[in-house]
Amino acid sequence: MTKMHNQSISLKRLAGWLGVVGVSIVAGFPIVAQSQGILNPRPSIFNEPPYNQAPGTTPGTTPPVAPTAPTAPTAPTAPTAPTAPTTPPTGATPDAANNIVALAAANTSFKTLTAALQAAGLTETLSGTGPFTVFAPTDEAFAALPQDALQELLRPENRQLLVQILTYHVVPARVQSTELQPGEVQTVEGEAVNVKTSGNQVTVNDARVVQPDIQASNGVIHAIDRVLLPPNL
Incomplete structure (x- = not known):
């Protein structure tokens, strides 16, 4: 009994000594260390930078933002087709290239007739709306006149006579050859x-x-092989 009692006392003393020592160890740490949590460690350092950065990033930087998909380019607008003009250009005369004077000037058989029409001042009249039928003497027909006759007719002082002869070749209507009837x-x-x-x-x-x-x-042109002369000449 005495031995067990002594052991019990020894154990109590040991427990009390350990308690005093534990308190002393704790009490021996500086207050600053206790306030910084040395006794209560912070969570794992793997929850702090740079260990909590996303893979592929540089420590201390913000993780890159995924690039925005490029916007598809807008298809160019097809150019508007130009509008065709509704009226002919200023100065243009409809069918000017196909009137009686123009056709006579373009025909190699009517060179003398063209010169005579210009000398008589009839080109504007025969370029008008008409209609006209012209019995047109060819160059060979004018060449059949006396040599000096044509030169005299083309002189300015004989203009009125030239007009009289040329207008004798013109009918104030469009008459096709199949429509010509015998008579005057x-x-x-x-x-x-x-x-x-x-x-x-x-x-x-x-x-x-x-x-x-x-x-x-x-109008219409009928080429003839002789120059017509009015009856009163």
């Missing part, structure tokens, strides 16, 4: 020409139609 046909000059037909052959006074129905925008 009134001309712009005032006197009539005498038309004869025989099958497909047409004669005007003593001139023969060598090329009929040259179509113009303001």
